[in-house]
Structures are given as C-alpha cells and as structure tokens.
Amino acid sequence: MSANNDVIIDVKGLKKYYKGDEIKALDDITTTIKKGEVVAIIGPSGSGKSTFLRSLNLLEVPTDGTILFENTDITSPETNINVLRQKMGMVFQHFNLFPHLSVMDNMTLAPRKLLKMSKDDAEKKAKDLLKMVALEDRARAFPSQLSGGQKQRIAIVRALMMSPDVLLFDEPTSALDPEMVGEVLDVMKKLAQEGMTMAVVTHEMGFAREVASRVIFMENGRIALEGTPEEVFNNPSNERLKTFLAKVL
Amino acid sequence: MNYLLLATLAMPQWLQKLKSDFILNFVDDDRYMYIVKGLIVTAEVTFFATLLGIVLGALVAIIRSTHDKLAPTMRMGAPKVALKIVNAISQVYLTVIRGTPVVVQLMIAYFIIFVTSNNKVLIAVLAFGFNSGAYVAEIIRSGIMSIDNGQFEAGRSLGFNYAQTMIYIIIPQAFKNVLPALANEFIVLLKETSISGYVGLQDLARGGDVIRSRTYSAFMPLLAVAAIYLIIVMFFSKLVTMLERRLRNSER
Numbered sequence: 001m002s003a004n005n006d007v008i009i010d011v012k013g014l015k016k017y018y019k020g021d022e023i024k025a026l027d028d029i030t031t032t033i034k035k036g037e038v039v040a041i042i043g044p045s046g047s048g049k050s051t052f053l054r055s056l057n058l059l060e061v062p063t064d065g066t067i068l069f070e071n072t073d074i075t076s077p078e079t080n081i082n083v084l085r086q087k088m089g090m091v092f093q094h095f096n097l098f099p100h101l102s103v104m105d106n107m108t109l110a111p112r113k114l115l116k117m118s119k120d121d122a123e124k125k126a127k128d129l130l131k132m133v134a135l136e137d138r139a140r141a142f143p144s145q146l147s148g149g150q151k152q153r154i155a156i157v158r159a160l161m162m163s164p165d166v167l168l169f170d171e172p173t174s175a176l177d178p179e180m181v182g183e184v185l186d187v188m189k190k191l192a193q194e195g196m197t198m199a200v201v202t203h204e205m206g207f208a209r210e211v212a213s214r215v216i217f218m219e220n221g222r223i224a225l226e227g228t229p230e231e232v233f234n235n236p237s238n239e240r241l242k243t244f245l246a247k248v249l
Numbered sequence: 250m251n252y253l254l255l256a257t258l259a260m261p262q263w264l265q266k267l268k269s270d271f272i273l274n275f276v277d278d279d280r281y282m283y284i285v286k287g288l289i290v291t292a293e294v295t296f297f298a299t300l301l302g303i304v305l306g307a308l309v310a311i312i313r314s315t316h317d318k319l320a321p322t323m324r325m326g327a328p329k330v331a332l333k334i335v336n337a338i339s340q341v342y343l344t345v346i347r348g349t350p351v352v353v354q355l356m357i358a359y360f361i362i363f364v365t366s367n368n369k370v371l372i373a374v375l376a377f378g379f380n381s382g383a384y385v386a387e388i389i390r391s392g393i394m395s396i397d398n399g400q401f402e403a404g405r406s407l408g409f410n411y412a413q414t415m416i417y418i419i420i421p422q423a424f425k426n427v428l429p430a431l432a433n434e435f436i437v438l439l440k441e442t443s444i445s446g447y448v449g450l451q452d453l454a455r456g457g458d459v460i461r462s463r464t465y466s467a468f469m470p471l472l473a474v475a476a477i478y479l480i481i482v483m484f485f486s487k488l489v490t491m492l493e494r495r496l497r498n499s500e501r
Contacts, residue, residue: 059402061322077324086408096403100421109417110407162407 007068008166008197009033009056014065016051016221025051026062027221033166033199038192040208040229041201043218044244049201052218053170056199057081057088070165086114089159093171095151097143097158103130104139107158115162122161129157133187149180153187160191167191169200185211205249209233217241274469280460284473287456294373294452295439301378302438303431306385309339311415313386314393318401319411339386346383352444354380359448369450373442381438388430392423425496432489436482443478453477 009032016026026048033039041049054060056067058074058081067074069084098106107129108122117125130136133153143151152172159167169188173181185207192198192211202208208215208229215232217225225238236242260268275281316336323329346354358376359369366372396419404414446455457474461467 057406059406082405082408082410085406088406090403090406092399092403094397094399096397096399098400098403098418098422100425110409113413113417114408159407 006035007032008035008070009199010066010068011056012066012068014052014055014067015063016048016055016060017063024221026055029065029221029223031216031223031226033197035165035197036195037214038196038198038200038212039214039216040212041199041216041218042203042205042208042244043224047218048221049218050170051221053168053199053201056168057085057090059090086110086162087165089162089164089167091152091155091159091167091169091172093174095143095148095155095175097146097151097155099143101142102139103135103141103143103146103154106143106154107161110158111161125161126157129160132190133157147180148176149183152176152180152184156184156187156191166197166199169198169202171201171203173202173204203248205233205245217244219244270466270469274460274464274466275473278463280463283451283456283459284453284470284477285456287451287453288477290370290445290451291439291442291453293370294377294442294445294450295435297374298377298381298438298442299435301374302381302385302434305378305382307389309342309382309386310389310393312336312339313390315411317394343383343386346380347387351377351380351441352447355444356447369445369448372448373445373450373452377438377442380441381434384434384437385431388427388434389423392427392430393419395426396422428493428496429489432485436485439481439485440478 011029011031014026014029015024017024029048029052041053043049051060055062056069058067062075065075069088072079072084074081074084097103098109101109104123104126107126108117108119111117111122111125112119127136127139130139133156135150135153135157138146138150138154143154146154156167156172172188173184176184181204185204188198188200188207189211200207200212210229212229214226215229216223217232217238219240225232225236225241232241233245236245275284312332312335316332320329320332320336323332355373355376359372363372363375393415400418400422401414404418405411409417442452443454445452446458451459454474457470460470464470
C-alpha cells in the first residue's frame with residue numbers, strides 16, 4: 001500500500017461529547033502511532049487521556065472521527081471489533097484479573113477460546129511469559145494471593161498471550177504502592193526495548209522521559225503539545241505544560 | 250407383658266396423653282400416610298418449581314442486564330428494538346408477579362388459566378415456578394450488576410464478545426456471589442408451597458390439616474408438619490454453607 005505501512009493506529013478528528021455537546025471529553029484529536037513507537041500520554045486529570053486511550057479499542061465509542069487500526073476503520077459498523085481487539089492488548093489501572101481463575105487460567109483463557117490454542121501450547125507460552133516477569137512460581141496462585149505489582153505483571157503477560165500488535169496501558173502504576181511501581185515499569189521497559197508498540201497513559205514522568213519515543217501532552221480534550229521527550233521535558237515552550245510539569249515533577 | 254403394663258401405668262399423666270395422641274393421629278388408620286404422601290407432593294412441587302424458577306429467572310436476568318448494559322450504546326436497528334421489547338415484557342412479568350400475593354396467583358392459575366386441567370401438581374409447579382422466577386431474576390441480575398465493570402472491560406479487551414464475556418467471566422463470579430440468596434429463595438419456595446391446599450393439592454401442610462380434621466386433635470399433626478419443614482430447611486441451609494465454603498476456598 002502507501003507510506004501507511006508502518007502506521008498501526010491512525011486517529012483522525014476524534015471527538016467524544018457527553019450530554020449533546022456540553023462536555024467535550026475529546027475535542028478533535030488527530031495523531032498516529034507507528035510500529036515500535038512508545039507513546040506516553042500525559043496531562044492533568046480530566047484532560048481526556050484515558051478516554052482517548054480507551055477509544056483506541058472502542059471501550060469508549062467516539063461521537064465522531066475515525067480510528068484506523070492496521071488500515072481498518074474500527075468505528076465502522078461493518079467492522080468486527082472483537083477480532084481487532086485480539087490484536088490490541090490492554091492493561092488497566094486496577095489490573096482486572098479474573099478473581100475466579102488461577103494465574104495460569106487467567107492467561108490461557110483467551111488464547112484457548114479465541115485462538116483455539118491447545119492447552120499444552122497455551123501453558124507452555126504462559127510459562128515462558130511468566131519467566132520473563134519472574135513469576136513462574138505463581139502459576140497456580142489466585143489473584144487474591146498476589147501483591148499489586150505481581151497482579152499488574154500478570155495482567156501484562158495475560159495481554160501478551162494474544163500476541164498483540166499494540167499494547168494500551170491505562171495508568172498501569174497509579175493503583176500501586178510506591179515500592180511496586182518499579183517492578184512494573186521494568187517489565188514495560190523490557191517490552192519497549194523488544195520493539196513492542198505501546199501507548200501509555202501515565203503519571204510517571206521518569207518513565208515517559210526515559211522510555212517513550214514520543215510524548216503527547218493533553219489538556220481539555222485536545223493535544224496541547226506533542227514531541228520527543230527532550231522537546232517536551234527539557235524545553236517546555238507551552239505555558240500550561242510548564243505549570244503541569246512544575247506540579248508533577 | 251405385665252412389665253409393659255406397669256411401665257405404662259407408671260408413666261406420668263401427660264406422657265400417656267402424648268402417647269395416645271400420637272397413636273390416634275399417626276398410627277390409627279395409617280394416618281401417617283397423609284404426611285408421607287404430602288411430603289412427596291411438597292418435594293415434587295418444590296423441586297420442579299425451583300428448576301423452572303431458575304431457568305426463567307436466569308433468562309429474565311440476562312435479558313434485563315443485557316438491556317441495561319448494551320442498549321445505551323447500541324445503534325438503532327432490529328436487534329435494539331427486539332431487546333427493548335423483550336425487556337419490556339420482562340419488566341411487566343416482574344411487576345405483576347412481585348406485586349401480587351402468591352396464593353392469589355396460585356388460585357388464578359387453578360381456577361382461571363388451567364380451569365380445564367385437573368393436574369394439580371403440574372399447575373402448582375407452574376404457578377410456583379413462575380412466581381419464583383421473578384425473584385430469582387432479580388437475585389441473578391443483582392449478581393451480574395455487582396461484578397465490577399472492569400471485569401467486563403478486561404474480557405472485551407481480550408477479544409471476547411458480549412456472550413463469551415458473560416459465560417466465561419461474569420456469570421461464574423455472579424453465581425458465587427448470589428448463591429446464598431438463591432438458596433434462601435429455594436427455602437422460601439419450599440415453605441410457600443404449603444399454601445397448595447388452597448387448590449386442594451394434598452401437600453405436606455394439607456396432610457397434617459387433614460389428620461387434624463379427622464381426629465379433632467391439632468397439636469400432634471401440626472407440630473409434626475412444622476418439625477418436618479424445619480428439618481428439611483436446616484438440612485439445605487447446612488448444605489449451602491458447605492458449598493459456599495468450598496467455592497470460597499477455590500480462591501485462596
């Protein structure tokens with residue numbers, strides 16, 4: 001096709017309004033996410049970061065605009081969103097592990113039911129991924145037996161079980177005790193180094209600065225500024241960004 | 250033999266009265282058979298009404314919660330209209346059943362709807378099943394709604410469709426949460442079937458009442474009936490406690 005080949009997500013004129021058009025959670029967002037990019041989305045609370053991220057796999061249905069995922073318009077009624085979501089992993093602030101299933105079953109449920117992977121293959125893959133996050137001894141544990149950091153690492157590898165083309169992180173460390181933030185960020189860093197395409201809504205400015213290839217600063221449902229971490233953090237030209245960074249850094 | 254006579258004579262007055270009462274109410278003319286046959290009818294009606302209630306209740310609960318969860322985001326079209334219609338029917342059903350006494354419903358079923366049929370057990374099963382279904386529906390629906398929406402989103406984000414998310418993720422958790430309430434509904438239903446006598450069905454309660462009307466002695470037959478209900482209820486309560494503990498342990 002065209003030069004679009006390395007673009008994984010292409011967002012054009014994305015709008016999300018509530019109560020008619022009284023509340024503009026997303027107000028005309030246009031951006032792209034390319035293969036291998038790590039995009040950090042930052043901004044004050046209520047700026048629309050999470051709404052934007054959740055729109056990317058249609059957990060929020062936008063009011064207007066288009067989102068192309070690998071050249072398929074996910075907002076179109078003809079699109080089977082369930083199939084596309086298999087290729088877009090998502091990690092939530094509150095982990096959302098399935099409490100009635102063991103770690104192993106949490107991980108193997110989707111690939112076995114949706115990809116028809118055999119039990120042996122799925123468990124082998126799960127074990128490899130558990131090794132990557134240093135939790136291979138917790139395969140038989142239930143979520144209630146895990147710490148917050150462990151839960152989030154399991155949530156990440158559960159998403160990886162589907163071999164997604166992009167991972168969406170919705171404030172993955174915001175619900176964690178401070179001493180557990182590092183272990184989750186380390187896993188994310190490792191994924192970034194392996195070339196995983198990631199979009200991360202985060203309050204961890206250190207992570208954004210160090211790992212992200214691009215930073216999007218949102219305010220009032222708009223992209224106020226985007227650029228490399230150096231451009232955003234070292235020389236903030238935008239007044240609002242300056243105030244925001246002064247508060248969080 | 251003389252010893253036996255002596256023993257009888259040595260019994261205090263009230264015990265002798267109790268004994269002759271017992272013989273009069275249960276042994277003479279094989280009157281205990283009223284209790285036995287009544288117990289079988291009660292068990293039959295309760296068992297099949299529970300089954301019907303759970304099937305109907307689950308169906309209505311799924312319709313109602315699917316409507317509440319999906320309808321606001323659905324595009325206009327045939328599926329949305331169909332969902333709205335079945336949801337409206339479900340709501341009428343819930344309102345009417347929960348808004349009228351079960352004894353009136355039973356009598357309407359027997360004397361109006363199924364007036365041509367004389368299968369009293371079947372009519373009771375249908376009446377109690379439809380009644381219980383309304384309560385079970387609200388129990389299961391509250392179970393589904395009590396599951397954190399994040400569970401739902403996690404399922405959908407992995408690529409499961411709505412039905413798969415319900416089956417693999419939401420229902421197993423919801424069922425565990427509502428098990429005590431469902432067991433309670435079963436116990437309520439068991440006791441409610443004691444009004445079957447209103448349509449001439451010879452259930453356990455009616456069996457005791459028939460004995461009373463024959464012997465003009467109320468104490469023994471009615472207390473025996475009460476004791477039997479109590480024992481059954483205690484047995485099932487115990488069973489549910491064990492099952493609950495088992496389900497909870499699977500998460501530890």
